[in-house]
Amino acid sequence: MDAELFGRERAEVAPGAVHAPDWLGADRQRELLAACREWARPPAGLRTVRTPGGGTMTARQVCLGWHWHPYAYARTVVDGDGTPVKPFPAWLGALARGAVADTLGPAAVPAEPYDIALINFYDGDARMGMHRDGDERSDAPVVSLSLGDRCVFRFGNTDARTRPYTDVELRSGDLFVFGGPSRLAYHGVPRVHPGTAPPWLGLTGRLNITLRVSGL
Numbered sequence: 001m002d003a004e005l006f007g008r009e010r011a012e013v014a015p016g017a018v019h020a021p022d023w024l025g026a027d028r029q030r031e032l033l034a035a036c037r038e039w040a041r042p043p044a045g046l047r048t049v050r051t052p053g054g055g056t057m058t059a060r061q062v063c064l065g066w067h068w069h070p071y072a073y074a075r076t077v078v079d080g081d082g083t084p085v086k087p088f089p090a091w092l093g094a095l096a097r098g099a100v101a102d103t104l105g106p107a108a109v110p111a112e113p114y115d116i117a118l119i120n121f122y123d124g125d126a127r128m129g130m131h132r133d134g135d136e137r138s139d140a141p142v143v144s145l146s147l148g149d150r151c152v153f154r155f156g157n158t159d160a161r162t163r164p165y166t167d168v169e170l171r172s173g174d175l176f177v178f179g180g181p182s183r184l185a186y187h188g189v190p191r192v193h194p195g196t197a198p199p200w201l202g203l204t205g206r207l208n209i210t211l212r213v214s215g216l
Contacts, residue, residue, distance in 0.1 A: 016180030018103040023175035043083035058126040064088045064117035096143040096211040103177040110140035112213045122206040124194030130161035130186045137215030141179025146170045148203040150196040156186040
């Protein structure tokens with residue numbers, strides 16, 4: 001365990017974008033990891049995402065509620081085994097709403113229910129390029145939860161993939177929420193730090209659970 005002189009503080013990284021360290025306790029992290037392992041099993045399990053240009057994403061993904069494929073949503077895994085997407089559980093939606101209320105305030109909690117989860121698994125070599133979460137019809141805040149290895153999370157601006165941006169270290173149990181003026185900000189993961197997951201979690205690699213409102 002790291003000995004830190006000062007604990008990590010909650011921070012507003014940009015207007016409407018909040019990093020809340022250690023938001024998930026150890027027991028909740030274990031529960032969420034167990035659920036992710038079940039969701040990753042086939043059918044409609046963990047897959048490699050292929051881009052329209054013929055490339056592949058290095059982070060592998062499984063979806064709940066709606067299946068995301070570049071750059072649209074479907075009810076079946078149209079770019080995989082073709083089976084129906086796994087359902088989005090109500091408890092995950094409640095977790096998302098609680099996260100928004102805690103970070104951005106009760107007024108920011110959307111009237112529509114959260115109904116999408118994109119779960120990305122990063123091994124030590126995986127990255128995620130700068131992108132915007134812009135395929136939803138809702139502007140509800142995006143909720144991001146981290147499990148496992150630490151990473152550099154790059155949070156940018158709404159105009160371009162380039163600077164200005166802020167690099168934030170995300171650790172297991174951290175929460176990052178972005179909405180309002182930051183809802184369409186570019187963001188990515190340029191680096192994962194292998195071997196930095198808490199030993200008690202039992203995870204090699206990093207899981208990112210991103211929760212969204214589809215508006216579909």
